[in-house]
Amino acid sequence: MSTRRRTLLKVIVLGDSGVGKTSLMNQYVHKKFSQQYKATIGADFVTKELQIDDKLVTLQIWDTAGQERFQSLGVAFYRGADCCVLVYDVNVMKSFDSLDNWHDEFLKQANPPDPKAFPFILLGNKIDIDGGNSRVVSEKKARDWCASRGNIPYFETSAKENIRVDDAFLCIAKAALANEREQDM
Amino acid sequence: MIEIESYDFADDVDYAASQQQGSQSIMRSNSGKMKDPEGGEVVYVKDNVSIHPTQYMSERISGRLKLVKQDDSLFMMWIPYKGQNTNTRLSERDRNLYTIRPLPITDVRSIRRHTPPLGWQYLIVVLSSGLAFPPLYFYNGGVKEFLATIKQHVLLVRSADDANVFIVNDFQDPLQKTLSSLELLGVVPVVAPSSAAIAVSPTSESQEKMAECACDTNCGSEFIERPKYKVNDPARDFSIQLLEKFSLVTKFARETTSQLFRENSGENLFLSDGRKPNHIPALPAAPPKLPPNDVQKVSDEVHVPEDPLEFYKLALIWGNPRQPPLSQEEWGDFLDSEGRVVDSEALKKRVFYGGIAHELRKEVWPFLLGHYDFNSTYAEREYLRSARKEDYEIIKLQWQSISPQQAKRFTKFRERKGLIDKDVVRTDRSFSYYNGDDNPNINLLYDILLTYSFYNFDLGYCQGMNDYLSPLLFVMEDESEAFWCFAALMERVGPNFNRDQSGMQAQLFALSKYCLVHWQLVELSDSPLHDYFKQNDCLNYFFCFRWILMQFKRQCADIYFSSFAHHRELRYEETLLLWEVLWTHHLTEHLHLYVCVAILKKYRNKIMGDRMDFDTLLKFINELTGHIDIEPTLRDAEALCLCLGETGAACIPPGTPPSLPLKNALVSSQLEDEILGYTILRKVIADQIASAKEDDLVAFELVFRWEW
Structure with a gap:
């Protein structure tokens, strides 16, 4: 074991119940998709090692309960x-409307040193459903929201079909690493 | 044997009782597991040794003190007399509370002798944990013989610090024991006697002298001519004060708790019928927190806690063997000709120790859940079933009759529907009863949950309720019956889903409080796991959240990637067993919290050895899913529950779910005020504990202060 401490990046995944948080994480880490994931209770996390610009980091991705009550x-x-990853379901308007709440609630509870600079990323999930015909939140609408929140990076994903999941998490890791370096200084 | 001193026993009821019962055997536990050590030789016995549980000298509990030798071990026990009582304030419960079960003398750290110029001699026995029993007053004399008898069997060293303190030592590691006794007494740092000086001592007779010599040599001449009463030592005085404070305060806490439960009609945790557990009577005095000093550090290093061994020993002593499930034949014996359960407590006890044969669950669960009254007849239940079915259909119609147009204007309804819709399709789908496409049972889950969210509109639907319903529907195999059993269960565990999470906070808080007291009382070392949790920001016990929220269901039944169908079914069965045991409320309403402690203790060496931080611990616990053996865990939990008894139970504030909320009880307005104050304070404390940054002592003192 190396004596040098490996960089651990903590990432929190938030969003309404059933938008696919657990599925996205498991697709990314285990390359698996199941219809049978249970509703997440409490919290759990998965880890993945990856290399960013010659630097080995451990991404610790936290899955949380989606129900507001928790x-x-x-x-x-x-x-x-x-880093905080916000997820909504492009087929459910409510899950998009909740983003403001998740965003603000996160800042309130995590209380990062510089809330304005804290990295968020938005994922619009389940783009595979019904070939995109049941979609109710347009890409433009999502991008507008991201722009209004300080140019949050945005990805449209499908955990089921493994569309852009790796890209999204690489972006997440980079943002998290940048944030970590920022804090070290 | 009885030497009457200057005390008139003529009108002393306790004394009369002692005379009546003097020759009776002292097998005390109705569960019959802790007898006098079999074949033990009684080497000392003294009647009318009493304690005074209150500040009034007139209120006392008298009993018989014994020393019993078995094999090479010496046990001390003190059993209060049964029978009448002069004062009504002291109940049978108090007697049980203070009973000293056979206690290995090696668990005693020191004995302090008090010889007041006026009045009776008394002893204070301090355990290795730092806990002290209440003073034992020797109304018939016999202090000297008591100490002499102990000295004949174990190493008893007069403290270098106080001539009235006798340090009990075993032969294993005199240095270690001496160090820990020094630590307890809170003396100014004293260089430990050289281990060689003690270790070579051939007989116990000479050991005391040797030890004293060793101390004298090392501590300097000031100890050679010790005054009988030692001059003031601020450090020790502080320790004693703290000890007294804690014992006073916890006593009040216990009394308050008991009172609350007495007032709480019907749902009495502490049954007064004598079925309740017996206890280590130890007064829950927290060991003094000493200012850090070198002596303590050294002894911490030497004192490697060997908990697993201690724990298994504990289970062996206290936990009853598990039994096969309740059979059809036995069940028949519990019912009278009209179908009433004749002895519901016996039934609960039977289920507690063995669970229920699967085919019988459908019949017995509604009783355990409170859906059926134990006193109901077959005919009454038949009537209730049909009446309840109608009720259910009416409630169900409430949402079924909502038209799409109405739903459009009913956001709350749509949201609930959406949540339930999402959750039922991911509820135990790998279990045969719910698997496959278009499984009708999934629709039943949906209907019942949505109906419940109308029946209890305030609580609504919350994730996790589906997990509670799934086994109920599987067992009841009837929509309406499953609904009413679910509704009854939610009366208990519904607060787990409160919007403000107060129900969960209360349980996590009770768990942390219980654990603190537990580590201190039961472990022979000073709560290393607690300290570990504290150092690692784990005192909020959030890692137990999932366990508590769903009473371990996910731990048993939730295996995502297991490809062994048989394995999954087996685990599902284990949930059913665990739940029915929890629902009996035999011994306690909070067995699930004891189960948490049992599991934590089981893995405690792994947790500490691997230096798990909060994250790793949470992950570790989540991954125990499917790896918890229910039967041995239940036995361990029972052992924990029995061994701390009401002292442990007093850590769990009244009204903590799944206890019914206090407001249902007939309480005086004053009590209501107290409860209100308590609720607010509990919130404050829970917040503090959640942040887990403050010194735990401060937090717990706050609690004690309130309860006081």
Whole structure:
């Protein structure tokens, strides 16, 4: 084991119940998709090692309960986060409308040193469903929201079909690493 | 044997009782697991040794003190007399609470003798954990013989610090024991006697002298001519004060708790019928927190806690063997000719120790959940079933009759529907009863959950409820019956889903409080796991969240990637067993919290050895899914519950789910005020514990202060 401490990046995945948070994480880490994931209770995380510009990092991705009622527990889990991933379902308007709440609630509970600079990333998931015909949130609408929130990077994904999942998480890792370096300085 | 001193026993009821019962055997536990050590030789016995549980000298509990030798071990026990009582304030419960079960003398750290110029001699026995029993007053004399008898069997060293303190030592590691006794007494750092000086001592007779010599040599001449009463030592005085404070405060806490439960009609945790557990009577005095000094550090290093061994020993002593499930034949014996359950407590006890044969669950669960009354007849239940079915259909119609146009204007309804819709299709789908496309049972889950969210509109639907319903529907195989059993269960665990999470916070808080007291009382070392949790920001016990929220269901039944169907079914069965045991409320309503502690203790060496931080611990616990053996875990939990008894139970504030909320009880307005104050304070404390940054002592003192 190396004596040098490997960089650990903590990433929190938030979003309404059933938007596919667990599925995205498991697709990224285990390359698996299951229809049978249960609703996440409490919190859990998965880890993945990856290399960013010659630097080996461990991405610790936290999965949380999507029901609003469990939001108050965030305090225990959000501490020390390096990046926050917001997820919504492009087929469910409510999940998009909730983004403001998730965004603000995260900042409130995680209480990062510089909230304005804290990295967020938005994923619009389930673009595979019904060939995109049941979609209710347009890409433009999502991008506008991202622009209004300080140019949050945006990805349209499908955990089921493994569309842009790796890209999204690489972006997440980079943002988290940048944030971590920022804080080291 | 009885030497009457200057005390008139003529009108002393306790004394009369002692005379009546003097020759009776002292097998005390109705569960019959802790007898006098079999074949033990009684080497000392003294009647009318009493404690005074209150500040009134008139209120006392008298009993018989014994020393029993078995094999090479010496046990001390003190059993209060049964029978009448002069004062009504002292109940049978108090007697049980203070009973000293056979206690290995090696678990005693020191004995302090008090010889007041006026009045009776008394002893204070301090355990290795730092806990002290309440003073034992020797109304018939016999202090000297007591100490002499102990000295004949174990190494008893007069403290270098106080001539009235006798340090109990075993032969294994005199240095270590001496160090820990020094630590307890909180003396100014004293260089430990050289281990060689003690280790070579051939007989116990000479050991005391040797030890004293060693101490004297090392500590300097000031100890050679010790005054009988030692001059003030601020450090020690502080320790004693703290000890007294804690014992006073916790006593009040216990009394308050008991009172609350007495007032709480019907749902009495502490049954007064004598079925309740027996306890280590130890007064829950927290060991003094000493200012850090070198002595303590050294002894911490030497004192490697060997908990797993201790724990298995504990289970062996206290936990009852598990039994096969309740059979059809036995069940028949519990019912009278009209179908009433004749002895519901016996039934609960039977289920507690063995669970229920699967085919019987459908019949017995509604009783355990409170859906059926134990006193109901077959005919009454038949009537109830049909009446409840109608009720269910009416509630169900409430949402079924909502038209699409109405739904459009009913956001809450749509949201609930959406949540339930998403969750039922991912509820135990790998279990045969719910697997496959278009499984009708999934629709039943949906209907029942949505109906419940109308029946209890305030609580609504929350994730995790589906997990509670799934086994109920599987067992009841009837929509309406499953619904009513679910509704009954939610009366208990519904607070787990409160919007403000107060129900969960209360349980996590009770768990952390219980654990603190537990580590201190039961472990022979000073709560290293607690300290570990504290150092690693784990004191909020959030890692137990999933366990508590769903009463371990996910731990048993939730295996995502297991490809062994048989394995999954087996695990599902284990949930059913665990739940029915929890629902009996035999011994405690909070067995699930004891189960948490049992599992933590089981893995404690792994947790500490691997230096798990909060994240790793949470992950570790989540990954225990499917790896928890229910039967041994239940036995361990029972052992924990029995061994701390009401002292442990007093850590769990009244009204903590799944206890019914206090407001249902007939309480005086004053009590209501107290409860209100308590609720607010509990919130404050829970917040503090959640942040887990403050010194734990401060947090717990706050609690004690309130309860006081």
